Amino acid sequence: MDNKIYFSSSRLEAFYDAIIAIIVTVLVLSLPQPSEASLSALGALKGNYFAYLISFLICTNLWQYHHLIYNHVEKIDMVIIWQNIAxxxxxxxxxYLTIFVAENQFSLLAQVLYGLDFILINMIHFFMARTLIRINPEDKNLLNALNIRNGMIIxxxxxxxxxxxAFLGYPVAISFCCLITIVRSIVYSLK
Structure with missing residues (x-):
């Protein structure tokens, strides 16, 4: 007999939604204003806009993926709650890392920290997927929604x-790989 305590995921989903909304708001509020109202001043901030675009798409993609997964989850436990907190x-x-990379576009340290954040997100998703499958083993729709190969390994x-x-001498490659991953994920989710 299983003595574990299980919960509904509705409160977790609401909390996740609220935090993602706050993060997206902070992202846009941290975009610097141009020094003057001109196209050249706007063009001078293109690195900031590029970093913002990648980060915004990642946040919205994370929200969409979380929603897709938890639409099929019947029960969660404290491990899942703590994985979501992590x-x-x-x-x-x-x-924070978006501002850091936007202001230091060709810095290896800034780009690596930016990329490592997404690697950590991906790793947490992987462990969360394994835990969700363990808790909800009978749910084939959840297994399809998680799609570990397309959603996490690639x-x-x-x-x-x-x-x-980046380590071979082109630090901006990390940002481009993040963008490719997000575009790929968006295209895949629309199928």
């Missing part, structure tokens, strides 16, 4: 490729 902690670093490979290219 996930939100790492996701909450996105606004993005992890792309992030690692970005890190390797």
């Amino acid at each position: 996930l939100l902690f790492v996701v909450s670093l996105i606004p 993005p992890l490979i792309l992030f690692v490729v970005g890190l390797v290219i």
